Amino acid sequence: MGTATSTPRVELKIPSRPEFISVVRLAVAAVANRMGFNYDDIEDLKVATGEALTNAIQHAEGRVQAADEIVVICIMEPRALVVEVCDKGEGFDPEARRRELERGELQEGGLGLLLIESLMDEVRFQTKPGEGTLVQMIKRLPES
Amino acid sequence: MSKHTDVELSSQQMDEQTAVLSIGGEVDLYTVPQLKEEILELIERGVRRLVVNLSDTQYLDSTALGALIGGLKRLREREGELRLASPQPRIRKLLEITRLHNVFDVCDSVSDALKGWTAQGGTA
Numbered sequence: 308m309g310t311a312t313s314t315p316r317v318e319l320k321i322p323s324r325p326e327f328i329s330v331v332r333l334a335v336a337a338v339a340n341r342m343g344f345n346y347d348d349i350e351d352l353k354v355a356t357g358e359a360l361t362n363a364i365q366h367a368e369g370r371v372q373a374a375d376e377i378v379v380i381c382i383m384e385p386r387a388l389v390v391e392v393c394d395k396g397e398g399f400d401p402e403a404r405r406r407e408l409e410r411g412e413l414q415e416g417g418l419g420l421l422l423i424e425s426l427m428d429e430v431r432f433q434t435k436p437g438e439g440t441l442v443q444m445i446k447r448l449p450e451s
Numbered sequence: 452m453s454k455h456t457d458v459e460l461s462s463q464q465m466d467e468q469t470a471v472l473s474i475g476g477e478v479d480l481y482t483v484p485q486l487k488e489e490i491l492e493l494i495e496r497g498v499r500r501l502v503v504n505l506s507d508t509q510y511l512d513s514t515a516l517g518a519l520i521g522g523l524k525r526l527r528e529r530e531g532e533l534r535l536a537s538p539q540p541r542i543r544k545l546l547e548i549t550r551l552h553n554v555f556d557v558c559d560s561v562s563d564a565l566k567g568w569t570a571q572g573g574t575a
Contacts, residue, residue: 329477357479357510357512358512361512418513418516422513
């Protein structure tokens with residue numbers, strides 16, 4: 308007899324306010340440490356998660372009914388940590404952001420996206436202007 | 452605006468136009484307004500040569516990098532300059548990823564960064 312094992316997850320729901328970004332960074336670092344990631348990979352995860360949250364909070368402002376919560380889910384797969392950051396803000400166009408950066412327009416949002424994509428092994432966006440954003444970031448454990 | 456302990460900013464004026472701004476702790480979306488305010492105050496006070504000492508900086512995000520870029524732009528508009536000093540390896544990595552190591556002068560120490568900016572206001 309056995310029981311189905313599900314992938315362990317840690318979920319956080321935070322107010323969409325800047326003072327909570329460091330709380331999530333610490334939580335993600337703790338999860339990554341538990342999984343056996345090394346110091347550099349843990350720092351990469353902290354930065355990438357921080358940038359995704361910054362993007363979510365900055366784009367929650369200005370909506371008539373501001374998105375007041377952000378959900379962060381850490382999915383502890385056997386060989387990877389998947390961090391999902393989900394908001395109900397105004398959404399954004401990642402391609403437009405990348406093009407701005409390529410044109411040398413040093414906007415913070417472009418730098419944030421660049422950092423996420425450089426530090427994580429895989430990044431996926433589900434976003435549309437006006438419909439919120441899900442950022443899924445994957446960091447794999449090194450082959451032992 | 453209330454101050455909080457995630458970041459500690461201290462500035463040291465070397466001469467009328469030269470200052471060293473030390474950033475301790477973490478600068479992110481929450482604490483970056485303090486950094487922006489400090490840089491602005493230094494410029495308004497007449498500082499034109501600013502060294503940002505990163506030796507105790509544990510974390511910088513894109514908003515913090517943006518604040519430093521903003522400071523650099525303001526100083527250059529006034530024929531001034533902003534240099535970064537002593538970034539920890541993690542911060543240096545972020546500067547390289549964002550290619551900002553090509554935008555800023557990044558020095559290994561505060562004294563290196565101050566070289567060429569003499570107390571008399573000339574250059575060596």
